[in-house]
Amino acid sequence: MKSIVKRIGIETVQDIEVINITDTVKETVAASGVRDGIVYITTMHTTSGITVNEGLPDVEADLVSMLTRLAPEFGDYQHQRFLPSDGQMAVNSCSHQRSLLAGMQVAFPIENGALVMGSRQTIYFAEFDGPLYREFVIHTLGL
Amino acid sequence: MKSIVKRIGIETVQDIEVINITDTVKETVAASGVRDGIVYITTMHTTSGITVNEGLPDVEADLVSMLTRLAPEFGDYQHQRFLPSDGQMAVNSCSHQRSLLAGMQVAFPIENGALVMGSRQTIYFAEFDGPLYREFVIHTLGL
Amino acid sequence: MKSIVKRIGIETVQDIEVINITDTVKETVAASGVRDGIVYITTMHTTSGITVNEGLPDVEADLVSMLTRLAPEFGDYQHQRFLPSDGQMAVNSCSHQRSLLAGMQVAFPIENGALVMGSRQTIYFAEFDGPLYREFVIHTLGL
Numbered sequence: 001m002k003s004i005v006k007r008i009g010i011e012t013v014q015d016i017e018v019i020n021i022t023d024t025v026k027e028t029v030a031a032s033g034v035r036d037g038i039v040y041i042t043t044m045h046t047t048s049g050i051t052v053n054e055g056l057p058d059v060e061a062d063l064v065s066m067l068t069r070l071a072p073e074f075g076d077y078q079h080q081r082f083l084p085s086d087g088q089m090a091v092n093s094c095s096h097q098r099s100l101l102a103g104m105q106v107a108f109p110i111e112n113g114a115l116v117m118g119s120r121q122t123i124y125f126a127e128f129d130g131p132l133y134r135e136f137v138i139h140t141l142g143l
Numbered sequence: 144m145k146s147i148v149k150r151i152g153i154e155t156v157q158d159i160e161v162i163n164i165t166d167t168v169k170e171t172v173a174a175s176g177v178r179d180g181i182v183y184i185t186t187m188h189t190t191s192g193i194t195v196n197e198g199l200p201d202v203e204a205d206l207v208s209m210l211t212r213l214a215p216e217f218g219d220y221q222h223q224r225f226l227p228s229d230g231q232m233a234v235n236s237c238s239h240q241r242s243l244l245a246g247m248q249v250a251f252p253i254e255n256g257a258l259v260m261g262s263r264q265t266i267y268f269a270e271f272d273g274p275l276y277r278e279f280v281i282h283t284l285g286l
Numbered sequence: 287m288k289s290i291v292k293r294i295g296i297e298t299v300q301d302i303e304v305i306n307i308t309d310t311v312k313e314t315v316a317a318s319g320v321r322d323g324i325v326y327i328t329t330m331h332t333t334s335g336i337t338v339n340e341g342l343p344d345v346e347a348d349l350v351s352m353l354t355r356l357a358p359e360f361g362d363y364q365h366q367r368f369l370p371s372d373g374q375m376a377v378n379s380c381s382h383q384r385s386l387l388a389g390m391q392v393a394f395p396i397e398n399g400a401l402v403m404g405s406r407q408t409i410y411f412a413e414f415d416g417p418l419y420r421e422f423v424i425h426t427l428g429l
Contacts, residue, residue, distance in 0.1 A: 003324075046339045046340040054189040054190075058221040061221045062218075062236040063239065063240060078347045078351075079342065079347075079348050118186070142284070195332065205365050249391065259330075261332070
């Protein structure tokens with residue numbers, strides 16, 4: 001059995017955005033040599049997410065809009081004060097909330113060396129506190 | 144190690160509904176011959192979900208009601224216009240949003256050939272854009 | 287390949303709270319002897335969740351606050367009536383709804399015997415219907 005952990009760095013450019021990482025996942029699985037198994041993709045941050053949806057700009061904009069509505073930037077938050085551990089004001093409680101709603105990972109089966117996915121499924125890294133340098137992990141496990 | 148990918152087709156009958164697929168998952172795991180490992184269930188669509196909750200009609204109705212409230216059918220959506228790629232009007236932005244909130248998959252351990260689940264846990268295929276023919280995948284991985 | 291299923295009991299003390307279980311997960315992985323593989327943590331209940339966020343009391347309070355806002359305790363719920371199967375009134379529809387939003391599990395890669403996690407990632411058992419005795423499962427799978 002192979003277990004291959006690949007760290008991927010990404011520079012996000014907006015406060016909130018969804019970035020299509022489907023090709024990176026497919027290439028990583030192909031390079032792993034795993035023919036039958038599982039791949040799952042996990043963010044390493046608590047103000048971001050990994051999610052799957054359809055790769056249409058309209059749909060992406062509406063997902064962002066929903067998260068902004070359900071977890072608004074300004075609210076009656078406790079996490080909006082000076083944080084000694086960070087040396088600055090905490091202003092990203094909404095980013096943590098959006099992360100909970102979006103989820104931090106997704107998985108797909110690998111069969112005969114290819115991902116088993118629906119034709120419209122697109123894998124996204126979701127930034128909720130950008131712009132920042134971010135890392136996510138693609139873990140391929142199998143034979 | 145075995146890695147068995149099983150595709151399941153399902154005909155949904157309502158615009159939004161949750162369909163109990165627990166028995167299908169259990170039967171698929173039993174048929175796989177895997178004694179110790181993992182099973183996870185993944186939808187192949189971006190306007191549906193896989194989720195776990197208690198198998199009571201009242202609870203199911205309230206889950207549907209919450210998703211309808213948090214991602215309403217009509218809103219200030221960008222994804223409500225003629226889509227050349229589909230040859231029709233896009234009217235399902237709320238379906239994509241509900242899919243993000245519900246999640247696309249769940250997993251359970253397999254121990255001595257049986258799923259490790261709580262007594263009230265019921266696995267659902269969640270339709271958010273029906274009625275449609277749908278597919279989900281049950282992937283059993285282990286020894 | 288090893289597949290080790292560990293059940294953990296926990297006594298929650300509030301109606302809704304998030305409990306840091308990161309150390310329990312790390313200790314369980316270390317004790318498993320698995321060097322390369324996956325660990326995932328799954329709740330066994332439908333009115334609780336497993337989620338990852340930053341281990342700051344302010345952030346935790348705001349996550350609880352968001353879930354309470356999106357799935358309020360009192361609503362136009364069907365699941366608020368006498369339940370013969372339970373011998374009491376159902377009053378926890380909001381708990382089931384919060385469970386859907388939070389999700390029931392998370393996974394991390396194991397590499398050289400250690401979890402691959404971001405520095406701020408904290409694993410939580412999320413109680414939505416306490417106080418209760420609860421169980422979650424830590425499943426370690428790999429070589």
